[in-house]
Amino acid sequence: MAEVEESSKPMFAGLSDISISEDIPVEGDISVPVSSHNADNDFSTLDEPVKDTILRDLRAVGQKFVHVMYPKKSSALLRDWDLWGPLILCVTLALMLQGGSVDSEEEGRPQFAEVFVIIWFGSVIITLNSKLLGGTISFFQSLCVLGYCILPLTVAMIVCRIVLVGGSGLVSFVVRLIVVTASFSWSTFASTAFLADSQPPNRKALVVYPVFLFYFVIGWMILTFSPSQ
Amino acid sequence: MANTDFHLQFQDFEDGQGFTENNQDATTVSIDDPIKSRKQRKATGNAFEEEDSDDKTELLSGQKKSAPFWTFEYYQMLFDVDSHQVKNRIVGSFLPWSGKNFAEVYLRSNPDLYGPFWICATLVFAIAISGNISSFLVNYGQPKYKYVPDFRKVTMAATAIYSYAWLVPLALWGFLTWRNRKITSLVSYSFMQIVCVYGYSLFIYIPAVILWIIPSEGLRWCSIVVALCLSGSVLVMTFWPATRADKPRISIAIISAIVILHVLLAIGCKTCFFSTYEMDSSKVHNEPSTATNTSSTKAN
Numbered sequence: 001m002a003e004v005e006e007s008s009k010p011m012f013a014g015l016s017d018i019s020i021s022e023d024i025p026v027e028g029d030i031s032v033p034v035s036s037h038n039a040d041n042d043f044s045t046l047d048e049p050v051k052d053t054i055l056r057d058l059r060a061v062g063q064k065f066v067h068v069m070y071p072k073k074s075s076a077l078l079r080d081w082d083l084w085g086p087l088i089l090c091v092t093l094a095l096m097l098q099g100g101s102v103d104s105e106e107e108g109r110p111q112f113a114e115v116f117v118i119i120w121f122g123s124v125i126i127t128l129n130s131k132l133l134g135g136t137i138s139f140f141q142s143l144c145v146l147g148y149c150i151l152p153l154t155v156a157m158i159v160c161r162i163v164l165v166g167g168s169g170l171v172s173f174v175v176r177l178i179v180v181t182a183s184f185s186w187s188t189f190a191s192t193a194f195l196a197d198s199q200p201p202n203r204k205a206l207v208v209y210p211v212f213l214f215y216f217v218i219g220w221m222i223l224t225f226s227p228s229q
Numbered sequence: 230m231a232n233t234d235f236h237l238q239f240q241d242f243e244d245g246q247g248f249t250e251n252n253q254d255a256t257t258v259s260i261d262d263p264i265k266s267r268k269q270r271k272a273t274g275n276a277f278e279e280e281d282s283d284d285k286t287e288l289l290s291g292q293k294k295s296a297p298f299w300t301f302e303y304y305q306m307l308f309d310v311d312s313h314q315v316k317n318r319i320v321g322s323f324l325p326w327s328g329k330n331f332a333e334v335y336l337r338s339n340p341d342l343y344g345p346f347w348i349c350a351t352l353v354f355a356i357a358i359s360g361n362i363s364s365f366l367v368n369y370g371q372p373k374y375k376y377v378p379d380f381r382k383v384t385m386a387a388t389a390i391y392s393y394a395w396l397v398p399l400a401l402w403g404f405l406t407w408r409n410r411k412i413t414s415l416v417s418y419s420f421m422q423i424v425c426v427y428g429y430s431l432f433i434y435i436p437a438v439i440l441w442i443i444p445s446e447g448l449r450w451c452s453i454v455v456a457l458c459l460s461g462s463v464l465v466m467t468f469w470p471a472t473r474a475d476k477p478r479i480s481i482a483i484i485s486a487i488v489i490l491h492v493l494l495a496i497g498c499k500t501c502f503f504s505t506y507e508m509d510s511s512k513v514h515n516e517p518s519t520a521t522n523t524s525s526t527k528a529n
Contacts, residue, residue: 114380132301132308133343205312210347217354224361 061085068148068190078141078194086147090119093154093218096161097225115221122217123147126210130199133206137198146211149191153215156183157222168226176223184219188212307421310341318344322429325462330470340421345428349394352431355438356390357383360502362442382502389501393494394431398423404483405471412475426467430460434495441503449503453495461488 045053061084094115127142135142160176191211199207296302310318318335360382402420409417418426437456441449464487472480 111380129308129343129347132305134305134308202311202313206310206315206343210350213347213351213354220354220358 057082057084061088064148065151068151078137078145081141081144083140083144083147086123086144086150089147089150089154090116093119093150093157093222096154096157097221118217118221119147119150122214126214129210130195130207133199133203135195135199135207137195142195145191145194146214149187149194149215150218152183152186152190153180153218153222156180156219157225160222160225164226180219180223184215187215191215304342307340307342309339310343315341315344318429319348319432322426322463323433323456323459325459325466330467338422340419340425342421342424342428345394345424345431348428348432348435349390352435352438353383353387353390355435356386356498356502359438359442360386363444363503366442367444386498386502389494389497390431393490394428395424397490398427401468401483401487408472408475408479418471426464430464430491433460434498437495438498441499449499453499457492457495461491464488464491 060080060082064082064085094112097115098112123143123146126146127139130137130142131139156179159179163172163175163179166172188208188211192208195207195211196204296306318341321335357380398420402418402423405418433456437452440452443449465484468487469480469484472483475483
């Protein structure tokens with residue numbers, strides 16, 4: 001045993017002589033792989049015509065719309081998040097829910113500001129909820145996903161307004177009910193598909209329920225919309 | 230031989246147990262790590278020992294819930310529940326088994342804010358939606374009536390419910406703490422536990438409110454009574470041990486105040502949001518009385 005300990009001493013003694021900062025040279029290149037976005041950022045996007053800038057952003061937004069309408073488990077929405085799409089959808093929905101005419105009938109109908117506040121405030125609260133429950137998604141990514149998944153409900157709103165032009169009897173109500181129910185379940189399903197991976201597995205139901213409630217309330221506002229004569 | 234090899238051999242720790250015990254001082258990259266390692270333990274343990282592993286992890290890791298209240302971690306500790314725990318708490322809030330104290334059995338020093346917050350939010354929207362549906366159904370046959378969704382019901386309901394769910398526990402907690410200085414009682418509740426109990430006790434109102442859509446007075450009063458009995462008894466059984474040691478006059482006063490406020494909330498919601506006939510809206514009520522006036526002008 002003694003000789004084993006003796007032989008072990010020089011082995012470990014040698015280790016203590018190494019000081020990393022002097023003996024091992026540390027040099028090299030640190031290069032961050034830049035994506036095509038960053039490469040363009042510095043000088044070329046300032047000179048390009050405004051039409052190109054706007055079209056590029058619109059194209060990115062449109063691509064995300066496609067991702068929402070056919071929700072596969074892709075990370076495109078999470079990786080390149082932006083808030084333009086949610087803003088466009090939210091403003092469109094709020095404008096259409098307002099009815100477009102200002103008269104005394106308006107006292108009970110949700111105002112533009114109320115719809116706007118519900119959508120954004122609701123998204124913020126759901127994001128906070130999922131972060132408090134231990135989700136790993138970032139704040140703006142979650143806002144982005146929730147905002148983009150309002151797209152089916154906006155489409156349903158457009159369809160409902162078209163149906164309401166035809167009349168507002170029982171048949172149109174049933175049609176609107178079916179359309180709104182389908183689109184609200186599509187929204188919930190789409191946002192769950194994007195958000196599910198970032199949650200701890202035993203709390204998924206706790207995170208999905210507020211999303212369900214959020215889209216249910218928006219769907220309710222769409223369903224009960226009645227145009228003023 | 231064994232000594233040298235000990236350091237070089239791969240040591241197999243158990244799933245998460247040895248890791249959290251031995252590496253208390255391990256470098257942590259983010260503040261979230263202690264909570265993540267608790268979750269890893271929970272994910273690997275079975276559902277059978279979920280409730281016990283709560284207490285065990287607290288004792289073993291030595292982490293007390295003592296983050297200051299302005300940090301994010303403090304609130305993260307208040308959301309440290311799993312789906313089935315929430316489900317159990319909800320079921321326990323309206324099924325009062327005799328002798329079981331809700332706070333003792335279900336909360337066990339792990340009160341959460343998830344349940345109270347989202348139950349109140351659901352109740353607010355349920356009241357607003359059911360109120361709109363019921364007023365629509367009542368006035369369906371009348372020719373001159375044009376249905377306008379009344380959005381102000383949401384804001385009124387939100388104010389009423391959230392103030393009930395936060396101010397009443399605050400008052401109760403203040404009163405119990407004040408009495409506790411004079412009389413040492415066996416059980417004392419923290420503020421979060423009282424908020425939690427009140428929040429979960431509101432759950433039974435959600436199906437009751439949905440039942441109120443049907444415009445039949447008898448059914449509405451029936452459902453109110455049933456809901457009140459169930460959740461009221463859970464509240465009483467929770468707070469009775471805390472006030473039992475006090476003078477009988479004061480303990481009875483507290484218990485009856487709890488029950489009366491609960492009753493007032495239910496009746497107030499029913500009267501403000503669900504008027505069956507237009508003459509009902511002329512009834513003056515203690516709670517938001519301005520709401521009664523606006524609902525009567527709207528019905529015309």
